[in-house]
Amino acid sequence: MTAEVALEGVTVRFGPFKAVDDVSLRIAPGEFFSFLGPSGCGKTTLLRTISGFVEPTGGTLRIGGRDMRGIGPNKRPTALIFQSLALFPLMTVMENVAYGLRVRGHSRAAQRARAEELLHVVALGDQGSKRVDQLSGGQKQRVAIARALAVEPEVLLLDEPLSALDLKLRQHMRNELRAIQRRVGITFIYITHDQGEALTMSDRIGVMRAGRLEQVGTGRALYDQPETAFVASFVGEANAMPGLVRDASDGYAVIETAFGPLQGRNPSGMKVGAQAVLFVRPERLLPYSTAVFCPQNRLQARVADLAYEGQVTHVMFSAEGGRLLAVLGPRDGEPPAPGSDVSLAFAARDAVILPPASQA
Amino acid sequence: MISVATGHRLLVAFPFVLGVLIWGWLAFERRVAKLPPRPGFFRRNGWPVGIYLMLAVALWLLGMVVLPQLFMVELSFRPKLPFNQIGGPRDVYTLENYRYFLFGSTTSTESWNAVHLRSFATTIMSALFISGFNLLLCYPIAFYMAQAATGAQLRLLMLMLIAPYWVNEILRAFAFRVIFASSGLLNTMLLGAGFIVEPIDFIGRNIALFSGLIYAYTLLMVFPLYNALDSVEAAQIEAARDLGAPWWHIHLFVIVPAAKSGIASGCTLVFMLATGALAAPLVLGGPSAMWFTPIVYDRFYQVFNWPQGAAYAFVLLVACLIVVVAGLRLLRLNLTDAAR
Numbered sequence: 196m197t198a199e200v201a202l203e204g205v206t207v208r209f210g211p212f213k214a215v216d217d218v219s220l221r222i223a224p225g226e227f228f229s230f231l232g233p234s235g236c237g238k239t240t241l242l243r244t245i246s247g248f249v250e251p252t253g254g255t256l257r258i259g260g261r262d263m264r265g266i267g268p269n270k271r272p273t274a275l276i277f278q279s280l281a282l283f284p285l286m287t288v289m290e291n292v293a294y295g296l297r298v299r300g301h302s303r304a305a306q307r308a309r310a311e312e313l314l315h316v317v318a319l320g321d322q323g324s325k326r327v328d329q330l331s332g333g334q335k336q337r338v339a340i341a342r343a344l345a346v347e348p349e350v351l352l353l354d355e356p357l358s359a360l361d362l363k364l365r366q367h368m369r370n371e372l373r374a375i376q377r378r379v380g381i382t383f384i385y386i387t388h389d390q391g392e393a394l395t396m397s398d399r400i401g402v403m404r405a406g407r408l409e410q411v412g413t414g415r416a417l418y419d420q421p422e423t424a425f426v427a428s429f430v431g432e433a434n435a436m437p438g439l440v441r442d443a444s445d446g447y448a449v450i451e452t453a454f455g456p457l458q459g460r461n462p463s464g465m466k467v468g469a470q471a472v473l474f475v476r477p478e479r480l481l482p483y484s485t486a487v488f489c490p491q492n493r494l495q496a497r498v499a500d501l502a503y504e505g506q507v508t509h510v511m512f513s514a515e516g517g518r519l520l521a522v523l524g525p526r527d528g529e530p531p532a533p534g535s536d537v538s539l540a541f542a543a544r545d546a547v548i549l550p551p552a553s554q555a
Numbered sequence: 556m557i558s559v560a561t562g563h564r565l566l567v568a569f570p571f572v573l574g575v576l577i578w579g580w581l582a583f584e585r586r587v588a589k590l591p592p593r594p595g596f597f598r599r600n601g602w603p604v605g606i607y608l609m610l611a612v613a614l615w616l617l618g619m620v621v622l623p624q625l626f627m628v629e630l631s632f633r634p635k636l637p638f639n640q641i642g643g644p645r646d647v648y649t650l651e652n653y654r655y656f657l658f659g660s661t662t663s664t665e666s667w668n669a670v671h672l673r674s675f676a677t678t679i680m681s682a683l684f685i686s687g688f689n690l691l692l693c694y695p696i697a698f699y700m701a702q703a704a705t706g707a708q709l710r711l712l713m714l715m716l717i718a719p720y721w722v723n724e725i726l727r728a729f730a731f732r733v734i735f736a737s738s739g740l741l742n743t744m745l746l747g748a749g750f751i752v753e754p755i756d757f758i759g760r761n762i763a764l765f766s767g768l769i770y771a772y773t774l775l776m777v778f779p780l781y782n783a784l785d786s787v788e789a790a791q792i793e794a795a796r797d798l799g800a801p802w803w804h805i806h807l808f809v810i811v812p813a814a815k816s817g818i819a820s821g822c823t824l825v826f827m828l829a830t831g832a833l834a835a836p837l838v839l840g841g842p843s844a845m846w847f848t849p850i851v852y853d854r855f856y857q858v859f860n861w862p863q864g865a866a867y868a869f870v871l872l873v874a875c876l877i878v879v880v881a882g883l884r885l886l887r888l889n890l891t892d893a894a895r
Contacts, residue, residue: 246797247797248793248797267796268793268796268797269796269797269798269799269800269801270799273797274797274798275793275794275797277790277793277794278790279788279790281788281790281791281793281794282791282794283791283794283795283809284813285812285813294795294798294800295798295799295800297808298795298798298799298800298801298804299799342794342798343798345798346798346799
């Protein structure tokens with residue numbers, strides 16, 4: 196069983212402070228949806244609203260078409276995986292997983308059978324009799340997932356569950372989570388401030404900022420077609436070049452920046468004379484000599500620093516207008532030597548011009 | 556039969572034997588619990604501080620706690636003699652004081668000492684009841700303080716809990732008498748409101764005594780409980796709720812097991828102090844109230860039979876320890892848990 200989660204104008208106020216501000220969204224049944232945003236953007240409050248620990252002060256929340264107003268967290272078809280995992284330290288792994296079933300009055304044998312089945316799902320089949328503190332971080336993680344899945348939720352909510360793990364384990368658990376989600380087929384709603392996690396796991400991502408939903412879309416859409424300056428700079432690396440719009444036509448615009456006049460896409464239809472910021476991804480910024488196309492934008496810069504990262508090399512440039520970052524792949528030729536002057540180029544279709552981020 | 560002189564030598568040797576035994580027991584518990592070895596005591600504190608701590612604690616324990624207690628225990632096995640016969644040929648170890656407690660006579664074993672035995676049993680049972688009642692009373696308060704209250708509410712509540720204890724224990728007992736007397740505050744109010752037609756004998760029915768004792772030890776129950784409940788992670792409570800548990804299930808199977816050591820130490824404190832309470836039973840006890848401590852008191856200061864008083868006190872102490880250890884066994888805890 197899986198269910199749709201629909202938010203309509205959901206608002207949560209704590210006194211004068213709006214933690215969640217007018218969020219409307221439909222999350223499809225069986226979707227892996229992530230809320231991505233910096234800490235304090237209201238994503239955890241939103242998750243607690245969906246799970247029932249926080250009542251929205253405005254708007255409606257429906258799960259599987261049912262209005263959730265006044266329904267407590269123990270009565271909702273959701274299960275939450277806490278950031279701290281919140282496993283019960285005095286119970287064994289098996290007892291932890293079976294807790295939800297015990298509450299529901301299942302027989303001991305049924306509890307045991309179901310718990311064992313779930314421990315197999317999360318590859319902990321032989322660890323049932325251990326105490327929770329005898330497990331490693333990744334194993335605890337999987338116990339928490341099994342415990343939540345045991346109650347057969349229609350929606351699984353995950354509150355940054357990977358943040359306590361080390362890098363290798365985190366990457367492993369991303370794949371694991373995705374695989375578990377495919378296997379059980381229920382809706383996953385995932386909260387994170389780590390864009391890598393959100394991009395690799397999710398079907399769709401909602402970027403949040405100061406309680407508001409800035410943009411919803413697939414990872415690719417967010418990365419390639421950001422709709423706001425915040426999304427452009429928060430999702431992935433981007434070179435930001437502020438300036439004034441000088442010319443706008445046919446979905447493109449030219450802005451006058453400290454780096455010179457630069458051309459880019461103008462998806463929000465900015466008018467001439469407006470304050471704007473041009474964003475260009477580091478991997479789209481190339482030394483002119485290696486560019487295989489006819490780029491509209493060129494600028495002069497000096498190589499300040501190189502950072503070799505294996506597959507790619509990060510090159511820091513200093514130019515008249517500020518510092519720029521380029522990422523050169525293996526097909527982009529030899530990286531330029533530090534201190535040398537380089538002519539950089541990028542295509543107008545690889546750059547996007549957006550209104551500057553409002554002060555949150 | 557060993558002589559009194561040998562007894563005195565044993566008396567002095569005993570604390571050292573006891574010290575070694577306790578040290579060994581703790582080491583054994585550490586090994587059983589598989590706790591990692593810690594750096595040595597002197598390593599951690601340095602020699603000068605280490606020696607000072609050792610001496611200070613040893614002197615305190617030996618001089619103020621162990622030796623006086625042992626003296627009383629030794630005394631309880633000796634007969635009551637006129638001053639000039641102490642240390643004389645009749646001063647030998649005897650069980651006559653214990654015999655008196657059981658049979659009401661130092662020589663005969665024909666009939667039971669019903670009055671004292673009944674009082675003894677009543678005291679133990681009542682103290683158990685008071686501990687249990689106090690636990691039920693204080694658990695919600697402590698839970699509110701630990702998990703629900705904001706900082707300001709917590710400070711206010713703490714103050715409200717502590718402030719009454721600025722008043723002397725005996726004065727508090729008398730205040731309860733004022734409230735519960737047949738022409739007291741409570742009866743006057745109930746009569747005035749028309750709930751009753753004649754005053755209720757709160758003191759005669761021991762309601763005053765129980766109320767006073769329960770009230771006297773709330774703080775001793777609240778603080779260990781608060782301590783234990785405070786360490787329960789709030790997310791665990793939420794997790795249980797999220798998994799569908801009703802509130803009573805969360806308390807019974809998630810919170811209480813985690814707070815077990817706090818419950819044990821609170822109950823132990825209340826039980827020990829309630830059995831040993833003297834002022835409240837004297838002031839609030841009705842004619843039918845037979846708390847054991849006034850009887851012990853009378854052995855010393857009315858009958859002037861110190862050996863007998865010592866025997867009575869020792870019996871009470873041993874009984875309390877047995878009850879506490881049995882209670883801890885029941886909760887699957889050891890003594891060090893209750894001392895947390």
